[in-house]
Amino acid sequence: MTSAHLTFDQTGEKIAERVTKMRSSAVRDLFAAASNPAIISLSGGMPDVSLLPQAAIRTATHAACDDERAVALQYGSTDGRAETKRVFCDLMRDIGVRAKPENVMITSGAQEALDLIAKTFVNPGDIVLAEGPTYLGALQAFSAYEPDIRCIPFDDEGMRMDLLEAELQRIGAGNPQLKFLYTIPNFQNPGGVTMVPARRKRLLELSDEYGFMVVEDDPYGRLRYDGGHVLPLKALSDDVVYLGTVSKVFAPGLRTGWIVAPKHVLAKINLVKQGTDLCGSAFNQVVVEHYFTDTPWQKTLQTFVETYRERRDAMLAALEEHFPTEATWTRPEGGFFVWVTLPGYVDTGSMLSAALDRGVTYTPGDGFFPDGTSGKNSMRIAFCYESPENIAEAVRRLAAVIEERLGLYRAFLEAGAIKPE
Numbered sequence: 001m002t003s004a005h006l007t008f009d010q011t012g013e014k015i016a017e018r019v020t021k022m023r024s025s026a027v028r029d030l031f032a033a034a035s036n037p038a039i040i041s042l043s044g045g046m047p048d049v050s051l052l053p054q055a056a057i058r059t060a061t062h063a064a065c066d067d068e069r070a071v072a073l074q075y076g077s078t079d080g081r082a083e084t085k086r087v088f089c090d091l092m093r094d095i096g097v098r099a100k101p102e103n104v105m106i107t108s109g110a111q112e113a114l115d116l117i118a119k120t121f122v123n124p125g126d127i128v129l130a131e132g133p134t135y136l137g138a139l140q141a142f143s144a145y146e147p148d149i150r151c152i153p154f155d156d157e158g159m160r161m162d163l164l165e166a167e168l169q170r171i172g173a174g175n176p177q178l179k180f181l182y183t184i185p186n187f188q189n190p191g192g193v194t195m196v197p198a199r200r201k202r203l204l205e206l207s208d209e210y211g212f213m214v215v216e217d218d219p220y221g222r223l224r225y226d227g228g229h230v231l232p233l234k235a236l237s238d239d240v241v242y243l244g245t246v247s248k249v250f251a252p253g254l255r256t257g258w259i260v261a262p263k264h265v266l267a268k269i270n271l272v273k274q275g276t277d278l279c280g281s282a283f284n285q286v287v288v289e290h291y292f293t294d295t296p297w298q299k300t301l302q303t304f305v306e307t308y309r310e311r312r313d314a315m316l317a318a319l320e321e322h323f324p325t326e327a328t329w330t331r332p333e334g335g336f337f338v339w340v341t342l343p344g345y346v347d348t349g350s351m352l353s354a355a356l357d358r359g360v361t362y363t364p365g366d367g368f369f370p371d372g373t374s375g376k377n378s379m380r381i382a383f384c385y386e387s388p389e390n391i392a393e394a395v396r397r398l399a400a401v402i403e404e405r406l407g408l409y410r411a412f413l414e415a416g417a418i419k420p421e
């Protein structure tokens, strides 16, 4: 006897339309290849948690296992523990933002916050603005709600305000379909660039003028290796929705982040979060609280900063030494990433298998654009995870792969088989 569920095609027509449009994250796909020890990975944005002192982890988890286990193992409130919110308010004060616990919601990493915000605000066809390229996890989160994501290019000073203004003029002031602008102003993922203060100010003026919300995603702000602190957008306007996370300054495995937003915005997000997970992990919140109150976390952060600075320097020096003159790249003052742009005829997606053969991975650029076609001649390379020696070797290998492509192009050009770009 056949039953209906036996003939159900799990990959076919029953899948929701929005899911059929989703693309797998290139980074996730690369994790499998990166686990091969012969391959040096410049692809993932994983913090080096081996730098965390074991004693601090023990201190932080002790409370959750022992003193506070009755609450740590129980359901909590949807918006998170009051004590954890106070810890995050203290962290915000350090960077120039005066946040009150009533304006804070704890989330399961910044990733959940991105999903909740899109779920709360976006109808299919609504407009969302973002840097182009932008964080691919944000593209994945937003795309489930089918927005029209429009990308604004950046240069070395962050998002181009002239191009943003031109796009806003096309959209029109007060357009109800324009929902929010998503930005990573510090050491952008994947660009590595930082939005300068004058542009931050201009962005907020434009948000008032055209009527859109600004969502500021700041996972890397405390990982600065050169230059001075730049005030977050949230310090300049209470209306900004700020996303924080412990992932890059403590541990991503704890899946703990936070939103700072006006109360009326949080109230709506709270309704949505109830349907998503009821509440985040109280256990992890207790661990995070104790990490930031009972351990020398600033000292550990300093170790992170010094280690990543050395790795960044190793990458920039190797790029200078090995990469061809046709390539350009960003010079990040912090964070994890360098963005490389190659001549237009190089497709970094199809080049990846040659790179893997040589024992190096990177993330092809097109995954960081919503159309999946822009950025084909670019790539993101991460310096957060490998040793300086491995980074230098990986860049040398990558340069050889690129050189092969350029050599092929030059040969075709000389033979008259193609026209110059």
Ligand SMILES: Cc1ncc(COP(=O)(O)O)c(C=O)c1O
Residues within 6 Å of the ligand: 045, 108, 109, 110, 111, 112, 135, 137, 184, 189, 217, 219, 244, 245, 246, 247, 252, 256, 257
């Ligand atoms: C810009 C950006 N936003 C959000 C996230 C997600 O962070 P979390 O681990 O807190 O979910 C990442 C992670 O790499 C990121 O780079």
